[in-house]
Amino acid sequence: MLKVMSIFFLIIACQTAxxxxxxxxxxxxxxxxxxxxxxxxxxSNENWRKDHPHVVLxxxxxxxxxxxxxxxxxxxxxxxxxxxxxxxPPASQRVRVTLEFYPATAGADHVVGQYVQQLVTFDHNxxxxxxVETELNEKDDFxxxxxxxxxxxxxxxxxxxxxxxxxxxxxxxxxxxxxxxxQVTLAEAQISSLSDYKAQMKAQGLxxxxxxxxxxxxxxxxxxxxxxxxxxxxxxxNAQGENEIANIGVSMRLSVIxxxxxxxVYTEQYxxxxxxxxxxxxx
Amino acid sequence: xxxxxxxxxILLCLTMILLSNTALAKMxxxxxxxxxxxxxxxxxxxxxxxxxQDKVVMLFFGYTNCPDICPTxxxxxxxxxxxxxxxxxxxxxxLFISIDTDYDTPEHLNKYLDYFDxxxxxxxxxxxKIDQVAKLYHAEYSKLANEKVTTEFKKLSVDDEQQExxxxxxxxxAKIFIIDTQSRVRGFFYVGTPVTDMKEQVISLF
Numbered sequence: 001m002l003k004v005m006s007i008f009f010l011i012i013a014c015q016t017a018x019x020x021x022x023x024x025x026x027x028x029x030x031x032x033x034x035x036x037x038x039x040x041x042x043x044s045n046e047n048w049r050k051d052h053p054h055v056v057l058x059x060x061x062x063x064x065x066x067x068x069x070x071x072x073x074x075x076x077x078x079x080x081x082x083x084x085x086x087x088x089p090p091a092s093q094r095v096r097v098t099l100e101f102y103p104a105t106a107g108a109d110h111v112v113g114q115y116v117q118q119l120v121t122f123d124h125n126x127x128x129x130x131x132v133e134t135e136l137n138e139k140d141d142f143x144x145x146x147x148x149x150x151x152x153x154x155x156x157x158x159x160x161x162x163x164x165x166x167x168x169x170x171x172x173x174x175x176x177x178x179x180x181x182x183q184v185t186l187a188e189a190q191i192s193s194l195s196d197y198k199a200q201m202k203a204q205g206l207x208x209x210x211x212x213x214x215x216x217x218x219x220x221x222x223x224x225x226x227x228x229x230x231x232x233x234x235x236x237x238n239a240q241g242e243n244e245i246a247n248i249g250v251s252m253r254l255s256v257i258x259x260x261x262x263x264x265v266y267t268e269q270y271x272x273x274x275x276x277x278x279x280x281x282x283x
Numbered sequence: 284x285x286x287x288x289x290x291x292x293i294l295l296c297l298t299m300i301l302l303s304n305t306a307l308a309k310m311x312x313x314x315x316x317x318x319x320x321x322x323x324x325x326x327x328x329x330x331x332x333x334x335x336q337d338k339v340v341m342l343f344f345g346y347t348n349c350p351d352i353c354p355t356x357x358x359x360x361x362x363x364x365x366x367x368x369x370x371x372x373x374x375x376x377x378l379f380i381s382i383d384t385d386y387d388t389p390e391h392l393n394k395y396l397d398y399f400d401x402x403x404x405x406x407x408x409x410x411x412k413i414d415q416v417a418k419l420y421h422a423e424y425s426k427l428a429n430e431k432v433t434t435e436f437k438k439l440s441v442d443d444e445q446q447e448x449x450x451x452x453x454x455x456x457a458k459i460f461i462i463d464t465q466s467r468v469r470g471f472f473y474v475g476t477p478v479t480d481m482k483e484q485v486i487s488l489f
Contacts, residue, residue, distance in 0.1 A: 187315060238312070246314035270315025272421035273471075 205239030
């Protein structure tokens with residue numbers, strides 16, 4: 001009897017752990033967007049001072065502990081869980097960010113980077129950065145080539161916001177990201193615009209829509225324009241409770257002007273589903 | 284004593300249910316792949332995918348001159364079909380689309396597929412129509428070389444006087460497309476998929 005009970009509870013524990021692992025892997029795109037946006041603004045210019053007027057920074061990654069040009073290349077974003085026992089919504093959201101920081105040095109192509117871990121506190125709706133505390137700041141024992149990261153951080157922030165907007169049909173309009181002459185082609189041939197897309201998702205009764213970004217490639221075309229290619233691994237639950245999946249190839253043409261991302265071209269197309277390698281064998 | 288035996292039995296049942304649910308995850312619906320088509324069949328009439336809306340369709344792209352993957356895969360499917368009950372068999376249809384429009388005919392296909400299972404239906408048509416269907420299913424194929432050969436399997440499918448005729452060799456997808464009763468692609472099997480897994484998944488779509 002005891003043996004049977006222990007096996008039963010072991011299986012329950014394993015299943016719960018697996019479910020938690022799956023859940024942990026799901027990125028909160030709004031948090032990712034806010035983190036990339038913050039470091040993108042910090043790397044662009046000093047406008048962050050007026051956009052985040054209440055932020056408290058320790059500037060520990062910067063030489064002489066004061067802001068200067070630099071590149072924050074984000075390695076990991078780990079949102080910290082707030083007290084689950086509390087009934088009131090949290091007033092802030094804390095995120096532990098691991099990154100490599102490269103200070104811009106006039107005339108130097110190669111610089112010594114720093115491995116940095118910071119605790120970033122956002123307000124509850126992730127609009128304002130309230131505090132940045134440096135927990136770890138270690139100099140590399142090698143030199144790296146300096147590559148500016150302001151635009152790529154801003155593009156990643158845009159991508160996470162855009163994807164979140166597509167995943168949640170009830171969310172705010174995506175049109176403010178589009179240039180006036182933007183061309184948008186969606187994977188579903190019968191859907192001609194973003195507003196049609198949202199209406200279709202609602203009409204089909206799709207829920208738990210999720211697009212996972214894979215194989216992201218950001219290529220500069222010139223100082224302001226970028227070609228962005230990646231894949232969306234799309235999944236959703238249909239009205240009958242069945243799981244639907246798709247592999248969508250995305251190609252974007254963007255420009256980054258004065259810290260703002262604007263999309264000129266957005267093209268989606270269905271790709272062949274990823275399969276077991278055995279199924280790809282050819283004779 | 285009796286109570287503890289009863290509780291043990293209930294816990295064991297719950298454990299079995301939990302384990303079986305983990306092992307048999309239902310096949311998802313694959314969007315952006317598949318669609319209806321109409322092609323000439325080995326049975327002498329035109330066949331559309333939509334003709335089989337009450338059945339689970341196992342679809343394979345190949346050709347009768349294929350020396351390895353096609354006969355192995357068709358044999359594998361045939362092995363799975365043999366494990367089904369007569370009632371279950373009625374709810375499954377195997378369709379074999381030939382990509383060798385230069386050589387394969389409905390008659391060749393009929394003879395070839397008869398060796399595996401007479402219920403299997405072969406489909407072949409003009410190159411353009413086959414290309415359209417292959418594109419719908421992302422089932423890429425290409426001619427391997429401009430040299431014609433003949434294989435033992437080709438000889439099986441043609442009449443005696445045609446046995447010396449040679450055909451091209453093709454590289455092609457080895458996927459067995461699984462299509463549910465609403466003509467939606469639900470996944471793929473291949474020659475490495477265990478027969479028991481194929482059977483369980485197919486039955487779960489009835």
